[in-house]
Amino acid sequence: MDKNKVCPGKILSIARREYNGLLLEKTFVLSLLVQLFIASFSAFLVVGLTSFYDPMALQGMQMKESKIGVIGDGEGELFKLMKISDLEPVKYADFGEAYNDFYDREIDAIIHIPNETAEGNNLIDLDIYLPRSELKATIVSLQLKKPLEKFEQSVRSIRTARLDGYTPLNIQIMRWDKGTSSSKLEFIYVALLPLLVFTPAFISGGLVIDMITEEFERKTLDLLLASPVSLLDVVGGKTLVATAISPVQSLAWMLLLGLNGIGINNFTQILLIVAIVSLILVVVGSIIAALCRERGTAQLFYSLVLILLFMSSYLYTNSPLNLVSRLALDSIGYVEAFTWIAGYMCLAVLLLWMLTSIVEKEHMKI
Amino acid sequence: MSITRFRHCAGYISINIINTLYISMSGWYTVAKWEFLRSGMKFSRRAVFAILFTLLLLAAVSYAVSFTGMNLDQKIYSVFSASPQLNSIIEGDERFYVLNDDGHDPDITIVEDRAYLSGTKKSVAAADALEKVFIDHRETVLSSYNDINNSHPVWVTIHDLDRPESFQVLGGATQQAGQVSDAENENADVAGDYNGNPAAAKRTSQIVSPEELEDLDNSGSKTLFERQTIATPSNFTPPIPFTAILYSFLFIFPIYFVSQFYSSSIMEERTNRRCELLLMAPLRSRDIVLGKSIPYVLVAMVLLSVISLYIERPSDIHELRTSLAMIGVIFPVLLLFFSLSFIAAIFSRSFKELTFSMVFFSVIVSGYVFFPAMFANVHAVSSISPMTLMVNLIEEGNISFGKYVFSTLPFYLVALSIYGFGTAIFREEDLFSQKTITEKAIDCMELFLAVPLGSVFTLSIVSIPFVYMAQLMLIVMLFNLPLPYSIIVMIILAALVEEIAKSIGIYTIMKRGLKSVNLKTAGMLALLSGGGFFFGEKLVSVITLAPIASSAFGSVMTMGTLLLIPLLLHVTTTMITSLGVYFTGPRYYVFFLVVATGVHTIYNTYLLRGLLFG
Numbered sequence: 001m002d003k004n005k006v007c008p009g010k011i012l013s014i015a016r017r018e019y020n021g022l023l024l025e026k027t028f029v030l031s032l033l034v035q036l037f038i039a040s041f042s043a044f045l046v047v048g049l050t051s052f053y054d055p056m057a058l059q060g061m062q063m064k065e066s067k068i069g070v071i072g073d074g075e076g077e078l079f080k081l082m083k084i085s086d087l088e089p090v091k092y093a094d095f096g097e098a099y100n101d102f103y104d105r106e107i108d109a110i111i112h113i114p115n116e117t118a119e120g121n122n123l124i125d126l127d128i129y130l131p132r133s134e135l136k137a138t139i140v141s142l143q144l145k146k147p148l149e150k151f152e153q154s155v156r157s158i159r160t161a162r163l164d165g166y167t168p169l170n171i172q173i174m175r176w177d178k179g180t181s182s183s184k185l186e187f188i189y190v191a192l193l194p195l196l197v198f199t200p201a202f203i204s205g206g207l208v209i210d211m212i213t214e215e216f217e218r219k220t221l222d223l224l225l226a227s228p229v230s231l232l233d234v235v236g237g238k239t240l241v242a243t244a245i246s247p248v249q250s251l252a253w254m255l256l257l258g259l260n261g262i263g264i265n266n267f268t269q270i271l272l273i274v275a276i277v278s279l280i281l282v283v284v285g286s287i288i289a290a291l292c293r294e295r296g297t298a299q300l301f302y303s304l305v306l307i308l309l310f311m312s313s314y315l316y317t318n319s320p321l322n323l324v325s326r327l328a329l330d331s332i333g334y335v336e337a338f339t340w341i342a343g344y345m346c347l348a349v350l351l352l353w354m355l356t357s358i359v360e361k362e363h364m365k366i
Numbered sequence: 367m368s369i370t371r372f373r374h375c376a377g378y379i380s381i382n383i384i385n386t387l388y389i390s391m392s393g394w395y396t397v398a399k400w401e402f403l404r405s406g407m408k409f410s411r412r413a414v415f416a417i418l419f420t421l422l423l424l425a426a427v428s429y430a431v432s433f434t435g436m437n438l439d440q441k442i443y444s445v446f447s448a449s450p451q452l453n454s455i456i457e458g459d460e461r462f463y464v465l466n467d468d469g470h471d472p473d474i475t476i477v478e479d480r481a482y483l484s485g486t487k488k489s490v491a492a493a494d495a496l497e498k499v500f501i502d503h504r505e506t507v508l509s510s511y512n513d514i515n516n517s518h519p520v521w522v523t524i525h526d527l528d529r530p531e532s533f534q535v536l537g538g539a540t541q542q543a544g545q546v547s548d549a550e551n552e553n554a555d556v557a558g559d560y561n562g563n564p565a566a567a568k569r570t571s572q573i574v575s576p577e578e579l580e581d582l583d584n585s586g587s588k589t590l591f592e593r594q595t596i597a598t599p600s601n602f603t604p605p606i607p608f609t610a611i612l613y614s615f616l617f618i619f620p621i622y623f624v625s626q627f628y629s630s631s632i633m634e635e636r637t638n639r640r641c642e643l644l645l646m647a648p649l650r651s652r653d654i655v656l657g658k659s660i661p662y663v664l665v666a667m668v669l670l671s672v673i674s675l676y677i678e679r680p681s682d683i684h685e686l687r688t689s690l691a692m693i694g695v696i697f698p699v700l701l702l703f704f705s706l707s708f709i710a711a712i713f714s715r716s717f718k719e720l721t722f723s724m725v726f727f728s729v730i731v732s733g734y735v736f737f738p739a740m741f742a743n744v745h746a747v748s749s750i751s752p753m754t755l756m757v758n759l760i761e762e763g764n765i766s767f768g769k770y771v772f773s774t775l776p777f778y779l780v781a782l783s784i785y786g787f788g789t790a791i792f793r794e795e796d797l798f799s800q801k802t803i804t805e806k807a808i809d810c811m812e813l814f815l816a817v818p819l820g821s822v823f824t825l826s827i828v829s830i831p832f833v834y835m836a837q838l839m840l841i842v843m844l845f846n847l848p849l850p851y852s853i854i855v856m857i858i859l860a861a862l863v864e865e866i867a868k869s870i871g872i873y874t875i876m877k878r879g880l881k882s883v884n885l886k887t888a889g890m891l892a893l894l895s896g897g898g899f900f901f902g903e904k905l906v907s908v909i910t911l912a913p914i915a916s917s918a919f920g921s922v923m924t925m926g927t928l929l930l931i932p933l934l935l936h937v938t939t940t941m942i943t944s945l946g947v948y949f950t951g952p953r954y955y956v957f958f959l960v961v962a963t964g965v966h967t968i969y970n971t972y973l974l975r976g977l978l979f980g
């Protein structure tokens with residue numbers, strides 16, 4: 001019997017054995033729990049980021065107007081700007097008086113406005129005193145930013161005329177509602193979604209290493225190979241299981257996100273990418289495991305490769321992570337998307353071929 | 367090769383068998399030395415070469431990445447405009463791509479001096495991003511003029527002012543608002559709290575003349591952890607959020623990597639049955655465990671020291687002390703991580719199980735460690751995490767001893783107890799058998815009950831730090847459920863955790879038949895176990911819980927300042943499980959556990975009715 005020939009039936013029976021093992025040990029449940037934890041954590045991050053960049057956008061959260069003490073010029077432009085924004089400016093004669101109220105928590109910040117006019121020539125130096133290590137400091141800074149920017153623009157509108165050949169870029173953005181800020185949308189589609197759909201793939205890669213090195217370390221491989229299966233069948237079966245379970249989990253995540261009102265476009269293409277990437281990672285894991293044969297080294301090596309791949313996806317457009325974001329947002333043409341998917345597919349096939357030849361070589365050594 | 371080395375060691379040890387004290391001193395040392403040498407040579411030359419090559423590649427890629435914006439948001443918004451000049455400005459931001467024809471609907475269409483949105487959610491976000499692009503462009507153009515008085519006429523200087531810190535302010539506002547809006551306010555608090563720590567500043571504001579600040583708009587030179595103090599309004603950014611996460615990651619990564627190797631090494635002893643030889647040597651299991659752990663602890667400590675020195679860059683004695691304090695703060699976290707890896711390596715039946723449980727534990731512990739730290743300086747709950755101390759250390763340079771004890775004591779206690787249990791079952795029948803996890807856990811209990819002071823009473827007391835940490839982890843995990851539900855789930859799960867802790871000893875006794883149990887002893891056991899738990903709980907609440915007792919979650923845990931009723935409750939619920947199992951057999955343990963939890967929950971809900979139903 002030719003032991004080097006790949007036999008689908010044997011691969012499937014190995015795969016079934018591994019699959020049952022997974023169910024038996026309930027390790028799968030742990031992995032799902034971990035992912036659930038990451039998801040709930042990310043949900044927290046979404047809330048956190050939104051409230052940070054855009055506190056007013058949070059529903060049900062009414063930010064109270066912060067009282068802010070003003071010393072110096074209490075008649076000028078900035079004072080008026082603060083008044084019509086989310087702030088409640090209170091005039092004080094001197095710093096000592098303001099500090100007393102600040103200390104008693106009557107006001108949350110003090111601003112000193114110098115007596116300079118926009119028409120003048122001097123810099124306008126504003127001093128802002130914020131409570132150290134308090135949440136209030138962040139809130140007040142956020143509320144102050146708008147009036148300060150408006151103030152800067154109004155001063156600039158007079159002063160920049162003195163600059164040679166400066167024409168401001170004047171494009172009016174026609175928006176009818178102040179809805180989602182870009183940071184929230186970007187966080188969901190650029191960070192959260194790729195992280196969630198690819199986490200199962202990352203885990204699968206580690207899983208296949210455990211499955212293979214375990215056979216080597218426990219010396220159970222010799223027993224297996226005594227039966228009419230080849231090393232290639234064994235590795236193939238394990239690779240198959242590890243790859244197959246990942247898109248299923250990703251699908252669940254995408255459905256969950258959908259239930260939470262996060263619309264995802266191009267469902268099938270994203271799943272296809274996830275499947276290809278899991279195949280790539282699992283095959284890489286199998287190659288490493290077949291070569292190292294020892295769990296500690298193999299896992300270390302795999303995590304290094306994983307970090308490497310992760311880092312390199314920052315380097316170019318249409319990395320798998322970016323591709324998923326763009327597809328989900330429907331920001332990519334079909335031709336471009338399919339070209340890249342085909343490219344990754346080729347990489348996966350290439351790696352698979354490498355795995356086959358490496359495993360066959362390793363089989364000779366046993 | 368390692369086997370011969372081992373035989374050498376074993377021989378060396380057996381010569382010294384006469385002097386037991388000497389052995390107990392040198393026993394762990396020998397194992398440690400061996401472990402150290404072995405793991406050093408574990409890698410084949412080929413593996414070392416491959417790993418070095420990958421590291422080199424990684425360094426190169428990281429270097430290249432550091433020039434990019436570290437974003438994966440390339441080309442997510444599309445723009446159409448007729449002006450090439452405008453196009454080049456917009457394409458300067460990698461998030462945008464310019465469409466040349468109208469084949470695909472663009473998110474934003476710019477006609478002359480107006481930008482129209484396509485109306486989707488994405489286009490609104492795109493408009494937001496576009497506005498920032500224009501502002502950035504304006505600032506860049508203005509910065510090119512060498513006339514700061516006219517290009518950047520307004521400057522803002524931020525000063526930090528001290529005033530008495532009070533956590534009561536948040537809580538106080540909640541109470542004044544009345545019971546009905548309690549929940550809303552609490553939500554608002556929570557949402558507001560997410561803003562992270564407001565002051566990541568260590569630097570006090572300095573007076574610098576504006577002339578020196580021309581290049582300040584490019585704040586790239588600023589280190590991440592320093593807060594800007596002088597800026598123009600357009601560049602004026604609120605403090606960086608989530609710095610605590612960055613710190614935690616910096617410290618937790620090395621711990622995670624080293625603990626991977628640690629657990630691998632212990633697991634290997636089991637799969638290869640190599641440890642059998644060690645166990646036959648005249649070594650106590652304590653020595654083996656110590657010897658196998660210490661090298662890894664040392665390696666991790668060295669890495670952590672390097673990191674703390676990197677963050678603090680001490681220049682004088684005082685700052686060196688801060689660095690040392692950082693290591694002191696992270697040490698209990700390391701210990702907990704290692705103890706969990708240790709027990710995971712002993713409990714798991716396969717590598718897969720080990721990997722999963724390691725990932726699980728690391729995620730949970732990291733969550734526990736850095737989630738509350740985000741509320742540093744904001745909410746009292748933050749003080750449960752050692753990482754909050756880290757944030758305080760970085761900001762202020764010192765921490766109080768009381769705070770240190772409060773947040774690290776549970777880590778120490780849990781880690782040491784886990785090591786205690788793990789060492790107890792570090793024996794052949796547990797290491798080399800395919801026992802299930804529950805059976806091994808029951809083994810731990812059985813061995814504990816067999817030691818001189820071991821009884822269900824002391825077991826309940828020992829379980830207190832576990833219960834405490836489990837409940838705090840629940841807080842962490844339930845934090846983002848909407849408020850009334852999170853409290854309800856918290857009450858149920860907290861009760862379940864306590865009931866498990868109280869009844870596990872009794873279950874072990876009955877399941878394993880450690881004592882002949884009759885109706886009277888079953889009752890006595892429940893009394894002892896419930897009493898022990900009550901005793902320990904009161905001890906904890908007196909010592910540590912005071913700081914967070916004021917928050918809603920805290921009150922779930924400290925409930926009942928009345929003394930007799932809680933005692934009665936603990937004994938009653940334990941009695942339910944104990945007698946239930948006595949009459950029906952250990953198989954129905956889970957059922958009675960649920961019943962006991964139900965009773966416990968009802969009691970807790972009654973106590974918290976004000977909070978829940980207004």
